[in-house]
Amino acid sequence: MILGVSYDLLRWEERNLIDEAKKSGNKVIPLFTKDITFLSSEDASYQEIEAIIQRNTSHSRASATSMLFETYGFKVFNDSLTLNRCENKLLTTFLLRSRGVPVPRTAIAFSRERALEIAGKLGYPVVIKPIEGSWGRMVARAQDEDTLRSLIEYQEFTTLQYKTIFYVQEYVNKPDRDIRIFVIGDEAPVGIYRENSKNWKTNTALGAVAKPLKIDEELRELALKVKEVIGGFFLGIDVFEDKERGYLVGEVNGVPEYKNTVRVNQFNVSGFLLNKLTEVIKK
Amino acid sequence: MLIRSIMVSLKCPVCGGEVQVDDNALPGEIVEHDCGAQLEVYSDHGRLSLRLAEQIGEDWGE
Numbered sequence: 001m002i003l004g005v006s007y008d009l010l011r012w013e014e015r016n017l018i019d020e021a022k023k024s025g026n027k028v029i030p031l032f033t034k035d036i037t038f039l040s041s042e043d044a045s046y047q048e049i050e051a052i053i054q055r056n057t058s059h060s061r062a063s064a065t066s067m068l069f070e071t072y073g074f075k076v077f078n079d080s081l082t083l084n085r086c087e088n089k090l091l092t093t094f095l096l097r098s099r100g101v102p103v104p105r106t107a108i109a110f111s112r113e114r115a116l117e118i119a120g121k122l123g124y125p126v127v128i129k130p131i132e133g134s135w136g137r138m139v140a141r142a143q144d145e146d147t148l149r150s151l152i153e154y155q156e157f158t159t160l161q162y163k164t165i166f167y168v169q170e171y172v173n174k175p176d177r178d179i180r181i182f183v184i185g186d187e188a189p190v191g192i193y194r195e196n197s198k199n200w201k202t203n204t205a206l207g208a209v210a211k212p213l214k215i216d217e218e219l220r221e222l223a224l225k226v227k228e229v230i231g232g233f234f235l236g237i238d239v240f241e242d243k244e245r246g247y248l249v250g251e252v253n254g255v256p257e258y259k260n261t262v263r264v265n266q267f268n269v270s271g272f273l274l275n276k277l278t279e280v281i282k283k
Numbered sequence: 284m285l286i287r288s289i290m291v292s293l294k295c296p297v298c299g300g301e302v303q304v305d306d307n308a309l310p311g312e313i314v315e316h317d318c319g320a321q322l323e324v325y326s327d328h329g330r331l332s333l334r335l336a337e338q339i340g341e342d343w344g345e
Contacts, residue, residue: 009313014311032309032311032325034311035326057340058342133344135345159341253345254345255344255345257345
């Protein structure tokens with residue numbers, strides 16, 4: 001297979017993916033986004049590429065390059081539609097909800113007054129999240145209305161694209177961990193618990209410790225259902241464990257990081273991904 | 284087969300000091316220099332070069 005890897009920062013994952021692809025006899029064409037241009041009057045370079053794996057760290061670069069490559073007829077994994085569904089939390093949550101996937105109770109409001117009103121209906125504590133964002137950035141918990149009012153005000157004075165849309169969610173009283181499960185192609189083969197007893201935010205970027213995940217049938221089915229709704233080929237799905245309701249899907253990541261998953265599970269994510277991709281390309 | 288990597292010597296754009304970079308390095312690779320600078324490998328008309336790494340952006344993540 002001739003594989004393009006679209007990226008803007010060469011992290012462990014991108015290097016590993018390139019090395020594994022070469023090791024299994026594929027030709028790899030690194031597509032460093034900052035060096036790439038598209039000219040409407042010309043055809044794209046590298047016509048021979050059979051598949052492009054999207055690995056940009058910047059959401060806007062990921063979405064834009066997936067979109068552009070698609071218009072030139074390349075097969076891109078993940079495609080731009082999937083990326084947009086993942087990057088926009090409002091879209092993720094409400095798409096999942098519409099198809100019966102369990103999600104935390106979430107409210108969307110377009111003014112400060114309505115956001116405070118609906119947060120009261122959810123019941124404190126609540127969590128406020130930017131519509132787009134990652135690594136737990138600007139995700140904050142409000143114990144009461146006074147705190148939420150301040151957090152809303154902070155959001156209104158940011159430069160965020162969606163600063164006037166308020167995404168307020170119930171605080172799920174989960175154990176000191178959440179779940180990151182990966183969907184690769186048509187399987188959900190691996191995942192991790194992300195444990196943090198000192199911070200309710202369980203992003204590994206914020207110090208959570210990765211532990212191997214035991215995948216039961218219910219969790220596997222849930223992950224595959226999420227893929228059916230969101231689309232895509234390679235997803236990192238964040239799941240909360242609620243004592244009464246069971247699994248609740250928090251977020252879906254379209255360019256997931258997996259260094260810690262590989263380390264604690266001794267599972268070759270890049271290799272698995274490349275095998276699945278080869279199957280799809282051959283079809 | 285043992286693959287030996289060859290190191291190339293580049294200049295730190297911050298302190299001017301010498302930075303050893305693997306000649307297999309790809310654009311976008313991050314190199315930390317002794318002076319504390321975080322540098323990004325890029326291709327300057329086909330030659331490996333270094334510039335200050337981009338700061339974490341508002342839209343960065345997974």
